[in-house]
Amino acid sequence: MKLFTGLVFCSLVLGVSSQSWFSFIGEAAQGAWDMLRAYSDMREANYIGADKYFHARGNFDAAQRGPGGVWAAEKLSNLREDSQRVTDFFKYGDSGHGLEDSMADQFANEWGRSGKDPNHFRPPGLPDKY
Numbered sequence: 204m205k206l207f208t209g210l211v212f213c214s215l216v217l218g219v220s221s222q223s224w225f226s227f228i229g230e231a232a233q234g235a236w237d238m239l240r241a242y243s244d245m246r247e248a249n250y251i252g253a254d255k256y257f258h259a260r261g262n263f264d265a266a267q268r269g270p271g272g273v274w275a276a277e278k279l280s281n282l283r284e285d286s287q288r289v290t291d292f293f294k295y296g297d298s299g300h301g302l303e304d305s306m307a308d309q310f311a312n313e314w315g316r317s318g319k320d321p322n323h324f325r326p327p328g329l330p331d332k333y
Contacts, residue, residue: 230271237264237272238279244333252326253333255311259324260333262315273316280312 241261245253258280265276284305291301315321 227271231275234265234272234275255324258311259315259321
């Protein structure tokens with residue numbers, strides 16, 4: 204736990220080097236909220252083939268908040284994919300199950316964080332609400 208706390212603290216310090224702590228933390232909180240909203244929309248839409256779109260959109264929205272949002276999007280995206288890899292390992296063993304999907308999710312995450320249009324991943328027929 205101490206190691207995890209230390210890593211998060213160091214990551215915050217490196218991310219805050221060029222701006223005030225308060226604005227960085229505010230951006231990070233807003234970015235985390237953007238990621239949560241995209242996840243919630245994905246669950247609500249329950250639309251086959253829309254997973255990558257919601258990954259890209261959540262990261263894009265968070266990154267628009269500033270460096271704190273980019274930081275939050277990266278940490279939450281990595282946490283999500285890493286935790287999924289762990290649960291896949293216990294479900295399926297060391298079979299590589301889900302590795303390609305995880306890599307595709309990370310590609311969509313990076314696409315959105317870099318400011319590219321998340322609609323690149325938007326599947327045909329997804330309601331305009333999203």
